[in-house]
Amino acid sequence: MICSRTSASLALAVAALALFVNPAAQAQSKKILVTQPVNNNVTVTLAGNTRPEVNPVLKTAAVATNQKLDHMLLLLKRPAALDAQLTAFIDELHNPVSPNYHKWISAEQFGEQFGPAQSDIAAVTSWLESEGFTVNVVYANGMFIDFSGTIGEVETAFHTQINNYDINGVGHIANATDPQVPAALGQVIGGVISLNDFKPRALHEPIQKAHVEVGSHSLTSEYTNASGLEIAPWDLAKIYNIAPLFTAGISGQGMKIVVVEDTNLFNCNATNAAGAAGTACSTTSDWAVFRNTFGLGRYTAGNLLQENPAPQVGTNNCTTPGTTTGYPTGVNSDAVEAAIDVEWATAAAPSATIVNAACANPRSGFGGLTALQNILSHPSADNVDVVSMSYGESEEASGASFNAAFNTTFQQAVAAGIAIFVSSGDEDAASSDGGGSTCTGFSGAYYCAKDGITISGWMSSQYDVSVGGLDFADTYLKDNSTYWNAANNIWYGSAKSYIPEQPWNDSCASTLLADFETGSTVTYGTSGFCNTTAGENFLLAVGGSGGPSACATGTRAVSGVAGGTCAGWPKPSYQTAYLGSMAGLVNDGVRDTPDVSLMAANGLWGHYYAVCYSNTKDTADGGTPCVGQPVNWPGFGGTSVSSPIFAAIQSLVIQHKGSLQGNPNPRYYALAAAEYGPSGSSACNSTLGNSSSSACIFHDVTLGDNDANCQAHSGATGKVNCYLPSGSIGVLSTSTSAYQPAYPTTTGWDFASGIGSVNAYNLVYAY
Numbered sequence: 001m002i003c004s005r006t007s008a009s010l011a012l013a014v015a016a017l018a019l020f021v022n023p024a025a026q027a028q029s030k031k032i033l034v035t036q037p038v039n040n041n042v043t044v045t046l047a048g049n050t051r052p053e054v055n056p057v058l059k060t061a062a063v064a065t066n067q068k069l070d071h072m073l074l075l076l077k078r079p080a081a082l083d084a085q086l087t088a089f090i091d092e093l094h095n096p097v098s099p100n101y102h103k104w105i106s107a108e109q110f111g112e113q114f115g116p117a118q119s120d121i122a123a124v125t126s127w128l129e130s131e132g133f134t135v136n137v138v139y140a141n142g143m144f145i146d147f148s149g150t151i152g153e154v155e156t157a158f159h160t161q162i163n164n165y166d167i168n169g170v171g172h173i174a175n176a177t178d179p180q181v182p183a184a185l186g187q188v189i190g191g192v193i194s195l196n197d198f199k200p201r202a203l204h205e206p207i208q209k210a211h212v213e214v215g216s217h218s219l220t221s222e223y224t225n226a227s228g229l230e231i232a233p234w235d236l237a238k239i240y241n242i243a244p245l246f247t248a249g250i251s252g253q254g255m256k257i258v259v260v261e262d263t264n265l266f267n268c269n270a271t272n273a274a275g276a277a278g279t280a281c282s283t284t285s286d287w288a289v290f291r292n293t294f295g296l297g298r299y300t301a302g303n304l305l306q307e308n309p310a311p312q313v314g315t316n317n318c319t320t321p322g323t324t325t326g327y328p329t330g331v332n333s334d335a336v337e338a339a340i341d342v343e344w345a346t347a348a349a350p351s352a353t354i355v356n357a358a359c360a361n362p363r364s365g366f367g368g369l370t371a372l373q374n375i376l377s378h379p380s381a382d383n384v385d386v387v388s389m390s391y392g393e394s395e396e397a398s399g400a401s402f403n404a405a406f407n408t409t410f411q412q413a414v415a416a417g418i419a420i421f422v423s424s425g426d427e428d429a430a431s432s433d434g435g436g437s438t439c440t441g442f443s444g445a446y447y448c449a450k451d452g453i454t455i456s457g458w459m460s461s462q463y464d465v466s467v468g469g470l471d472f473a474d475t476y477l478k479d480n481s482t483y484w485n486a487a488n489n490i491w492y493g494s495a496k497s498y499i500p501e502q503p504w505n506d507s508c509a510s511t512l513l514a515d516f517e518t519g520s521t522v523t524y525g526t527s528g529f530c531n532t533t534a535g536e537n538f539l540l541a542v543g544g545s546g547g548p549s550a551c552a553t554g555t556r557a558v559s560g561v562a563g564g565t566c567a568g569w570p571k572p573s574y575q576t577a578y579l580g581s582m583a584g585l586v587n588d589g590v591r592d593t594p595d596v597s598l599m600a601a602n603g604l605w606g607h608y609y610a611v612c613y614s615n616t617k618d619t620a621d622g623g624t625p626c627v628g629q630p631v632n633w634p635g636f637g638g639t640s641v642s643s644p645i646f647a648a649i650q651s652l653v654i655q656h657k658g659s660l661q662g663n664p665n666p667r668y669y670a671l672a673a674a675e676y677g678p679s680g681s682s683a684c685n686s687t688l689g690n691s692s693s694s695a696c697i698f699h700d701v702t703l704g705d706n707d708a709n710c711q712a713h714s715g716a717t718g719k720v721n722c723y724l725p726s727g728s729i730g731v732l733s734t735s736t737s738a739y740q741p742a743y744p745t746t747t748g749w750d751f752a753s754g755i756g757s758v759n760a761y762n763l764v765y766a767y
Helices: 007-020 025-027 078-093 107-114 118-130 152-157 231-238 243-247 286-293 334-348 367-377 377-382 394-416 511-518 637-656 666-677 684-691 760-766
Strands: 043-045 059-062 070-074 134-138 144-150 162-167 170-175 180-182 191-193 257-263 303-307 353-358 386-389 418-424 465-472 501-503 595-598 608-609 634-636 731-732
Touching: 059 367, 070 118, 070 152, 070 367, 070 394, 078 107, 078 394, 107 257, 107 394, 118 144, 144 152, 144 760, 152 162, 152 180, 162 418, 180 731, 231 243, 243 760, 257 334, 257 367, 257 637, 286 377, 334 353, 334 637, 353 367, 367 386, 367 394, 386 637, 394 418, 418 637, 595 637, 634 637, 637 760
Parallel strands: 257 353, 257 386, 303 353, 386 418, 418 465, 465 595
Antiparallel strands: 043 180, 059 162, 070 144, 070 191, 134 144, 162 170, 465 501, 608 634
């Protein structure tokens, strides 16, 4: 039972019940936002909706006006009073003492209760059609309209020019300025998703074989007899105590886990018309080989479906994407991402149905968002229990409308009872840099964070579980043999128990890496690790992301940097409720991330995930026949692995509870607050490893950080969140004049690991 609820929440629950007892009456009483005739000459600007990469000097040409933009999404806004009521209602859905507890609502009910008035939606639809657009879908949630038109129609209607740009040698189309809409519609139109063709990053990282050796210390040789390099599903189940759940008959039976993608699976060998019911992938698919190799085939209820979901009404806007290998090809491959997601979701819930839900990316937007919206539009949301999304992009780059689109979508999902898990990111605390911008002063391809502290806008909503990334600390502690057997078992597993953990961080700014290499934890300054010859090998911002929401709304002043009129999402009730009563939580007024974390490393300390991806034509992404021992298969890390795993663990919670649970965060934080208290739990400290208490639900990660190396921003005045007292490389810091690393682990919750990792068995039975 969720604790720390006040009498005020009881009063709110009574008020909420009175409000929602008659949805039809409420719908009739909604405030009408469109009250004036639509005049295209009197406009308002939809601020924060121009890509940071767009620069007039990079323009190559205007886009032909007759070129088609298919399936743009128009995001609508509800009256402000309804916004507050929706936030309160979702809180009540997750409050066991509320009369609304777990009274999940459908897309139609969501629209009736919390969408704009029907007359406002009709006014917007009529305006779109009057501008020559084709309206394809008006979603029942009342918050999205799918429409198509030409570049010329877009430029006329939204008062912006669509140009071709050359961005680092890659051609893109994008709007030159923020779009504008008639002022009469300004209160009901939230934004256009989107007027460019930039795509998000799939949040995985290939194994860093070049980084396995650290100076004079050979991490590889320390693993010669431990067989601990690649993580197998058996290891996962052992380390995070999932295996006893399988023994107890809880392995995902009857659960449906959706992984949101923009590509079909490679060699699924299942073809179906767009919008048709999902088709099972063949027994020769990579997923099936993965399961059979690692002994998961004995869970015979497990199933894999390939779906291209159509909306409940309107024109089908979900075309089959085929198999895509990244954007551009060979970079963060979408096909690899899909393989990672379906394989490691089934590793943690081998009896569940895993659904690869994918729509082709429209010329403007993300096909995964279309797929999720279409699923949610169906009655009972197609009986989905849990969703995982392994894509992301910084709040600044996404812009206010895209950030709001995910927030709105996740609101609807949790109101329907569905849990949403999203990768926190793979850029340490510097999501705008996407792994780093080129460092100056070096001849090699070295990378630094330059945009300051930023997080992904695709996971910063309070309605998703943000899943961060960890690494095992056994190599740092020089204690491999304690945690790994000398040889693998028949399922290629060798882990002995839970293993001490640290944040996943491949950067020279990591104090643990500096200590391991030099015997000193100093990373900055002329003699600091990042400015040494050895440290140059680790100049990159790669690791599990986390930080405060800072630019979910508003407009940045400098490209990629949180500032200007930017503001973060407000701090959710499940974080504010435990300020002062759970160690580590920050009273900063904004949504802080991540919420939880799991192993996500890509090999620096000798640990990564084995993945079956047999597309041999895709050599840039590591496509290799899945034959022989998995050590020869492609290897990956990234929060794109930790997210589907945690989503699958939550499906085991749902199976045990016997019903949908909605957003898991209120319960996660309640359990963590009880375990850690205001001073932390000495019995559940991750550094204890196999000596930690068997009663722990979460493992408190207190070793290491997710800091990154940095340099001054080329477009800003001086440094941004970069402590650079001397030398040419600094480290990400909340202060530019003092070393305040962004971010170290602390007792309890922290920006590097959130609540920490999990004992799955204890979570399921305590939830």
